[in-house]
Amino acid sequence: MRIVISICGIWLFAQAGLAQESLHRQVDALILANAKGKTFSGSADDAEYLRRVYLDFAGRIPSATEARRFLDSKEVDRRTKLLDALLAGPEYAASMEGHFHVMLMERLGDHADWKKYLQRSFADNKPWDELVREILAAGPQEKAPGAAFFLSKRLENYGANPVDYPALTRDIGRLFLGKDFRCAQCHDHLTIKDYKQHDFQGLFVFVKNVSLSTAKTTTPGVTEKPTTAKIEFSSVFGGDKVQTGPRVPGLKEIAIPTLKKGEEYVEKPDVKQQKPGVLKFSTLAALSEQLPTPANQAFNRNIVNRLWFVLMGRGLVHPLDLDHGDNPPSHPEVLDLLAKEFVAHKYDIKWLVRELALTQTYQRSSQLPPLVKNAKPEEFRTALERRMSAEQLLRSMLQATGMTEVKAAKGVPTFDTMSPTFVKAFASEPREPEEEFSPTLKATLFLLNDKSVLSWLEAQPGNLLDRLGREIDNRKAVEELYLSVLTRLPGIDEAADAVRYLDERKGRRPVALRNLAWALFASTEFCVNH
Amino acid sequence: MKDEKMQSFILHPSSLILFFKVGTMTAQAQAPANRFEPRQGPTVNLDCQLGTVRYSPCGRFLAAGAYDATVRRWEVTDAGFTAMPSLTGHRGWVQALAFHPDRRRLFTADSWGEVRSWTYAERQAPPVRTMAAAHDGWIRDLAISPDGRLLATCGRDQKVRLWSIEDGRKLHELTEHNDDVFSVAFHPDGRSLVSGDLHGNVKQWDVANGRKMREFACRPLFFNAANFEQNVGGVRRLVFDAQGRTLACAGSRARTGGNVQGHPTALLFDWASGQLRHTLVVGDGADGYMYDVAFHATGFLMGVTSGNPGTGKFFFIRPGEQTPFFLSTRMTNCQSLAVHPNGTRLVVAATNAGSNGNGRPLRNGVYAANMSPLHVWDLPAS
Amino acid sequence: MNFKKLCTPLDHRISRRQWLGGVAGTTAGALGLCQPGLAQELRRRRKQVLFVWLEGGLSQLESWDPKPNTLFGGPFRAIPTTVPGIHISELWPRTAQQMRHLAVIRSLHTQDNNHSSGVGRIQRGDPANRGVTYPYFGSAVANLLGPGESGLPPYIWVKPGSGGFVTSDAGFLGPRYGALALGGGRAPENLLRADSVSEEDDRERLALRQLADRRYVQQRRTQGTEANSYVYDMAAQLQRHAHLFNSTTLPARDLERYGPSEFGRHMLLGRRLLEAGVTFVKVDSHGWDTHGDNFNGHSNAVPKIDQAFSAMMQDLADRSMLDNVLVVLMSEFGRTPRINGHIGRDHWAEGWSLVMAGSGIRRGVVVGRTNALGTFVEGDEHDIGHLFHTWFTALGINPSRTRYNNAGQPLPIAHEDMEPIRALLA
Structure with a gap:
């Protein structure tokens, strides 16, 4: 009750234009105002918050020890302290790399240099505009090895299929501008009046002369041929031919300088030396200078919308890549505010995710308010259940099963050895965005019967089942199990049922413990970030 | 190894028009200098693809079985080859042919199961005998015994058959292969026949009674890629040396289906003991089959291979050596x-x-077929 | 709570909801396999597809359009069939006996000569480019006809090599219309209960999982737990059908009839799946890209297909299934008339053939022709789009009126500039 009152107060302040109020409070006030008096879920309890904030900023659930430490804490500011500890902690960079790898590569592929590049960038808290500049400029290699992977993976071709330049063009629009120009490739979009063929074609000019580097190196790379002329296109429905040079949608077309043939390079390419050469006019350089700039509203809106999605489970603009006039954000003021403030804070990602995590919106329970059967997800009155990535699931399972405590040896799983298996079982197909919890038969059969996962639920020195087996008190064993797997203590009924289940199976306690543990791993509660 | 500039002559078979082509031939010779260094002579271009080409025992004629169901003939003179009218009447491919030691008759077989014999030296040569259904379908190979009394045939119907040349009677049916049979050869002593199949089984038969005597395992000449229905390989040519001491079984040690790429290979068996003595391999694994081989009088193996896609090899290799x-x-x-009876050509x-490729673009609007040029090589007498 | 009660078998309901993945609708069907009479009746009326795919390119000259004793005809003869006047290659003697059921088309001229791009173009029906990825034929049929009441996924693919859930076939229809691939004819990975988990433990752990979900969902949105229960139901359903995927229990007599090849076993497995009501069964054979040694390749590979395919045709006819099952046997293109230097044939999309049979298809006919040398089509040429129109029509789906709904975007199910080949339709 106290919280609601204070939020209302802030809302009044915000309306009065007192913008010096911290961002998270302003956001909460706007969300509250938008709900027009509908009830909100209460704050998540400490355990729910703990699990959520670990998954988001450490990429895994907390260990039972970490959970106990937090749940036993009586400090008033324990949530903020934990958040700040995680943001400053060693796992922050890898967890952000996980979010952005899935977002930007959409399971097209994976590369160690790319992951290293992302991790280093998040460890350094590299501003988003700089990150995008490096990704779109494909480096430079010396400064940002691995950054080129976003482009290079999309410039690969399979057999006799040509390189899918339209898909690359679309992905740049979708992932950096929040606009899917898919249907505007061949004509103005039929149902989205904001998306023009001109936009697609202008963006296409930036990448059409870019190709996969032939240099014999394992680091991803691309090369570029000179762009000397505009392209000409017309709608498949007929009409006049139109020309465009490189143009970021919404911005001015870039003039292509006139250069004599043979004089396009500052430094000519040298095949023998494996040097790609330096162009006087590079469309990639132009793209990387023009697109990630404060003046580009679509760029600003896209990233704050995507970070909102990462932490809240749904974009303010939804779907994430359909930002246009006829698909307004659920909370236009929030989107504008976030975009404006993010630019004002020089694209400081860690600042923004911290502010978002401090909102009541983030910290709400995923349990519906009393008497409410369903709350529309776009109202953000109740926390949404979020899909866990294959990587989050793997890290969490290794943590919860205690396999992280088993002495390293051949056959003892690590994140690196098991990652491909989990990606195969839980990730979506390439280009299928992983935006909602969408259990599959494949993943289910994997959880049911995969031998390696089942072996983690056999007692091995130091792991969860080993600890449970050595705890002769069934009540204590059940508590340890719940805390380890679900990051909370069992409810009274849960504990009673589980203890009875074990009591009735004295003769086969090890398998009974395993069955209980498996059931928790396979439960929806474990499989989502709730 | 040396490079040698040389000329080849492209000789049209009927009009004797000469074309000149200059190219570079690479001949590899190991020190000391190779005294069997063949020199490339003219090339005769044809309008068809050929299966097998052979010299007549007298050396005055050359005959080739073609994929257009004809048997091509040439009279061999000092000036070159003079085309004679083709022998017609077969249907399907003519891949197998053999000259009778009587120096009169030529035996040919086609892919529709028919065997014919012809008096090949005659300008107009109707078949002397036609065995219309010698096999059910594709006859892969035929051979004539040294004494000229027996004809052996084999084919896709999995049968090996021994016939009396005298009256065309079937003497023995050798049914043990249960497999596509690719090749047959008589031992120079005339008492044994060998036959080789797709799976690399070579069987020796007693020609007197049709009983199987021995087997030679050539399994490396068979390949089946995992999950592929296509079987690859087969003993494509069986050849004895003149004394009958060594049996060469040629084919490919394939490593892929589809394109069929592999090592053209000949397995050399010691006839007396039945032991595998030498495995002769040509190429680096990106070639096709060793389609044809012959022993030189001095004991080395001469052979040709298909390539993949555009190459091919002509080689001399000594048993026991690693490279030609x-x-x-x-x-x-x-x-x-084809080796001239005197061994010099x-x-x-x-x-x-x-x-x-797919045959495009069309030439003058015509979808053109491929063809088999005949390349002539001179081999200095030792 | 009495946990003994928890340990009852799961209820055996058959769900209409979509297979393989994703959150789906909520209707649960009512028809179980316990009502065989009705199930059979429904099965009789339902359309199904058997799609036999020879990966690479089957030579039209060594199959449905022989040109014996001609320039490009190859070594083989042509043989008569049970339909007077129709001859096919001698490599297919058993299929020749089934010709009264079959329709041959000899006038195919398709657009792609390359494998990597051609397979997709052919199996997607090569529609006009709209910037979207069209579904393969199997996913298309799975979407348009649905899974029926079999309790099995609508699109099962028996293939050599590896298996899994091949969702990429589905294109814009989404992963749930992908194929369940039985690699090497084996059950899907992880389908069979691990040895370390007893049947009793399995029942208990599933019941405990349900209990956990029931508690969790109290006062929460239900979509997540529903979706999760749904895939567990599907898993249980598939596990109940595990016997279908066990190729060691295929009848010995039939195995002999279908032949000892892997393809023979896979076709027999395909028959079992069709009999169990699977909407679309695809059976693959590999090794048909005979750039080298084409004639020996066909000589030893075709008989395996001939034996299994003819046995399948006989069985479908004997079981009166040909009225409802559309059968197609094809590869992605034909092979060149001209014969290359390593006695192979290369890719040829400009004049080739395939066979089909069953539901809605005329029986015992040849449609279209090539010229005397077999190089090009004479008369009307037909593209894969025409065949998609023909096959959809044969399955009772009107290809000119039916549209996919791609997130609000209506898309034609087959190339809109083409139409069914009437001469092939019954």
Whole structure:
């Protein structure tokens, strides 16, 4: 009750234009105002918050020890302290790399240099505009090895299929501008009046002369041929031919300088030396200078919308890549505010995710308010259940099963050895965005019967089942199990049922413990970030 | 190894028009200098693809079985080859032919199961005998016994048959292969016949009673890629040396289906003991089949291979050595090797360059077929 | 709570909801396999597809359009069939006996000569480019006809090599219309209960999982737990059908009839799946890209297909299934008339053939022709789009009126500039 009152107060302040109020409070006030008096879920309890904030900023659930430490804490500011500890902690960079790898590569592929590049960038808290500049400029290699992977993976071709330049063009629009120009490739979009063929074609000019580097190196790379002329296109429905040079949608077309043939390079390419050469006019350089700039509203809106999605489970603009006039954000003021403030804070990602995590919106329970059967997800009155990535699931399972405590040896799983298996079982197909919890038969059969996962639920020195087996008190064993797997203590009924289940199976306690543990791993509660 | 500038003559079979082509031939010779260094002579271009080409025992005629159901003939003179009218009447491919030691008759077989014999020296030569259904379908090979009394045939119907040349009667049916049979050869002593199949089984038969006597395992000449229905390989040519001491079984140690790429290989068995003595391999694994081989009088093996896609090899290799002492890669996709009875001239049936691809663009609106040029090589007498 | 009660078998309901993945609708069907009479009746009326795919290119000259004793005809003869006047290659003697059921088309001229791009173009029906990825034929049929009441996924693919859930076939229809691939004819990965988990433990752990979900969902949105229960139901359903995927229990007599090849076993497995009501069964054979040694390749590979395919045709006819099952046997293109230097044939999309049979298809006919040398089509040429129109029509789906709904975007199910080949339709 106290919280609601204070939020209302802030809302009044915000309306009065007192913008010096911290961002998270302003956001909460706007969300509250938008709900027009509908009830909100209460704050998540400490355990729910703990699990959520670990998954988001450490990429895994907390260990039972970490959970106990937090749940036993009586400090008033324990949530903020934990958040700040995680943001400053060693796992922050890898967890952000996980979010952005899935977002930007959409399971097209994976590369160690790319992951290293992302991790280093998040460890350094590299501003988003700089990150995008490096990704779109494909480096430079010396400064940002691995950054080129976003482009290079999309410039690969399979057999006799040509390189899918339209898909690359679309992905740049979708992932950096929040606009899917898919249907505007061949004509103005039929149902989205904001998306023009001109936009697609202008963006296409930036990448059409870019190709996969032939240099014999394992680091991803691309090369570029000179762009000397505009392209000409017309709608498949007929009409006049139109020309465009490189143009970021919404911005001015870039003039292509006139250069004599043979004089396009500052430094000519040298095949023998494996040097790609330096162009006087590079469309990639132009793209990387023009697109990630404060003046580009679509760029600003896209990233704050995507970070909102990462932490809240749904974009303010939804779907994430359909930002246009006829698909307004659920909370236009929030989107504008976030975009404006993010630019004002020089694209400081860690600042923004911290502010978002401090909102009541983030910290709400995923349990519906009393008497409410369903709350529309776009109202953000109740926390949404979020899909866990294959990587989050793997890290969490290794943590919860205690396999992280088993002495390293051949056959003892690590994140690196098991990652491909989990990606195969839980990730979506390439280009299928992983935006909602969408259990599959494949993943289910994997959880049911995969031998390696089942072996983690056999007692091995130091792991969860080993600890449970050595705890002769069934009540204590059940508590340890719940805390380890679900990051909370069992409810009274849960504990009673589980203890009875074990009591009735004295003769086969090890398998009974395993069955209980498996059931928790396979439960929806474990499989989502709730 | 040395490079040698040389000329080849492209000789049209009927009009004797000469074309000149200059190219580079690579001959590999190991020190000391190879005294069996063949020199490439003229090339005779044809309008068809050939299966097997052979010299007549007198050396005055050359005959080739063609994929257009004809048997091509040439009279061999000092000036070159003079085309004689083709022998017609077969249907399907003519891949197998053999000259009778009587120096009169030529036996040919086609892919529709028919065997014919012809008096090959006559300008107009109707068949002397036609065995219309010698096999059910494709006859892969035929051989004539040294004494000229027996004809052996084999084919896709999995049968090996021994016939009396005298009256065309079937003497024995050798049914044990249960497999596509690719090749047959008589031992020079005339008492044994060998036959080789797709799976690399070579069987020795007593020609007197049709009983199987021995088996020679050539399993490396068979390949089946995992999950592929296509079987690859087979004993494509069986050849004895003149004394009958060594049996060569030629084919490919394939490593892929589809394109069929592998090592053209000949397995050399000691006839007396039945032991495998030498495995002769040509190429680096990106070639096709060793389609045809012959022993030189001095004991080395001469042979030709198909390539993949456009190459082909003509080689001389000594048993026991790792690499050929002569190797030409000038000719593409060689199908057959004919050795003149006096040993000084060789004819290789190969394929035109650029035989792969879908056949486009059309030439003068015509979808053109490939063809087999005949490449003539001179081999100095030792 | 009495846990003994928890340990009852799961209820055996058959769900209409979509297979393989994703959150789906909520209707649960009512028809179980316990009502065989009705199930059979429904099965009789339902359309199904058997799609036999020879990966690479089957030579039209060594199959449905022989040109014996001509320039490009190859070594083989042509043989008569049970339909007077129709001859096919001698490599297919058993299929020749089934010709009264079959329709041959000899006038195919398709657009792609390359494998990597051609397979997709052919199996997607090569529609006009709209910037979207069209579904393969199997996914298309799975979407348009649905899974029926079999309790099995609508699109099962028996293939050599590896298996899994091949969702990429589905294109814009989404992963749930992908194929369940039985690699090497084996059950899907992880389908069979691990040895370390007893049947009793399995029942208990599933019941405990349900209990956990029931508690969790109290006062929460239900979509997540529903979706999760749904896939567990599907898993249980598939596990109940595990016997279907066990190729060691295929009848010995039939195995002999279908032949000892892997393809023979896979076709027999395909028959079992069709009999169990699977909407679309695809059976693959590999090794048909005979750039080298084409004639020996066909000589030893075709008989395996001939034996299994003819046995399948006989069985479908004997079981009166040909009225409802559309059968197609094809590869992605034909092979060149001209014979290359390593005695192979290369890719040829400009004049080739395939066979089909069953539901809605005329029986015992040849449609279209090539010229005397077999190089090009004479008369009307037909593209894969025409065949998609023909096959959809044969399955009772009107290809000119039916549209996919791609997130609000209506898309034609087959190339809109083409139409069914009437001469092939019954």
